[in-house]
Amino acid sequence: MYLTADEEAMAAGSDGPAVKWAMDYQLAVGGFFGARRLVPVRSAHAHCDGEALGEPGVRFLEQLADQGARARIPLTLDPRSTDFSCALDIGQTQSIVDTERRILAAMARMGALTTNTCINYQTVDVPHGGEHLAWGDTGTVIYANAVAGARSNFEGGPAALAAALTGRVPAYGFHLDEHRRGTVLVELADQPRDSADWGAVGCLVGRRFPGYWEVPVIDGAERSPSPDEVKQLGAALASYGSHAMFHLVGVTPEARTRADAFGDNEPRERLVIDRAALDGAYRGFVPEREGPDVVVFGTPQLSVFELAELAALFEGRQVAGPVYATTSAAVLRSAEEYGYAETLRAAGVRLLSGVCYYLMTARELGRRNGFRTLVTNSAKLANIIEGYGYNPVFRPTEVCVDAAVTGRIAG
Structure with missing residues (x-):
């Protein structure tokens, strides 16, 4: 693989052990995919939720931060595993709260923006055509590539972090014209x-x-x-x-x-x-019972327009059981300013910030709360959540709202 003088210096350890690790990682990825060179990237977006990392992953991040690792480019973070404001109330443990706080502290020391959102492209980091990115999260990458015309592969958490520390990714896959x-x-x-x-x-x-x-x-x-x-x-x-x-x-x-x-x-x-x-x-998503155990809106996180739509559908009504709507901190602040959050909370909808439901120790939530049948308007969530022991029911938004209010799944 061809390297510039700066890249060779990083690989040789001139910028410290954290950057050397990052360059070694990128070279290994590039070698696997047959990349001939590295390409500079404008920003990175990393997965690092507590459920996925566990104690070894958290210690790894803390070690990098202790070694002086610093992001060279903007680095945003995907959703975490808990909303600190209500974690214990909804059935999560103190251990996942503590884990997430350690992750955020380590990433902040490395210069990350602790956004905890999977809709960074709608809020803090709008991509544009032709630029190269190092983004994780499947929804962010496909949006950047298809809708914006930017260029990124699916970068796993370590790869996105390595890109942030080096400002480079291997030039393979969707960075190249032939794969697009x-x-x-x-x-x-x-x-x-x-x-x-x-x-x-x-x-x-x-x-x-x-x-x-x-x-x-x-x-x-x-x-x-x-x-x-x-x-x-x-x-x-x-x-x-x-x-x-x-x-x-x-x-x-x-x-x-x-x-x-x-x-x-x-x-x-x-x-x-x-x-x-x-x-x-x-129809392929068949409910096991007449009513939902929980209704979830989000995945990807909801925009302010989606929260406005939900507020209009829930206004003057009351939910019959647990209903969650997940969004980012920035969007939630806007929803509070415009009155949508007040309307949804009055209806009994719990607004969760910085999370997506399937990342929220979902199996444990299901066990503690007796959740099995989950109704959602998100095709992605319906696909993923079954692996956590749920009976997913994917339906249009209005049907989901009616199920939340009546306690019955229409159709």
């Missing part, structure tokens, strides 16, 4: 009506064409979806299909036309999605 062209064609024979429908599209496409190197080209949209709708589409594609990129013809920047999206490629396969297929995506 369409591979399969998806035609919309019916129009998604809301963000949950766009999540259903992602579910159907991801199941049909799984694989990191697949780049679905979606054609036939009669209107440009909102940022929150493409957020749900991308998050579902990344969850069900491990996709890091998609093209939406006439909407995303590298797909002004179908020919633009495919480049020199011909579509390898074709999928047509009609209303029956969308309805089938919902």
Whole structure:
């Protein structure tokens, strides 16, 4: 692999042991993927939640901070495993609270912005076309690649941290033009009506064409979806299909036309999605009982527009059981300023900040609270949460709200 003089110096240890570790890590990743060089990145976004790291991971971060590790580029953090304001109230333990505080302290010492959000692209770090990034979290990466036209692979926590300490990533995968062209064609024979429908599209496409190197080209949209709708589409594609990129013809920047999206490629396969297929995506999530044990909105975290929609749907009503809505600290402050938070809390909705439900020691929450059947409008959460012992029920937003209020799952 070709290295510049600065990169060779970092690899030789001129900037200290933490940077040497980071460069060694990046060279190992690049060697595995056959990268010929490194590429500078503008920012990094890292996973480092307490449930995933455990005690060994926390000690590793503290050791790097003790060695003087400092981020060279902006470094934002993905959601953590607990909302400090209510962790014990909702059934989490003091140990996960303590773990998360240690993680944040270590990352802050290294210069990270302790954002704890998976919607950094909507709030603190908006990507733009052509720039190289070192982002983790599947939803952030696919949004950056597809919607913004930026360039990033799925960077695991250590790789994103290594990129922050060196300002570099190996040039492979979606940093290169040849991996960004369409591979399969998806035609919309019916129009998604809301963000949950766009999540259903992602579910159907991801199941049909799984694989990191697949780049679905979606054609036939009669209107440009909102940022929150493409957020749900991308998050579902990344969850069900491990996709890091998609093209939406006439909407995303590298797909002004179908020919633009495919480049020199011909579509390898074709999928047509009609209303029956969308309805089938919902019907595939079968409730085990008539009512939910818990209703969850979020994953990815909710924007202020999504909280406004929920506030309108819940206004003047009262929930029948536990209902959680997850968002970022910055969005929650806006929702409080605009009155949406007050409306939702009056209805009995608990607003959680800095977290996503599946990262919140979900198995332990289920055991302590008797949660089994979980209703959500997030296709991504429905896919992931089953692995934590839940019975997921994916439904459109209004159906989820009605289930939360009536205690019964319609349909």
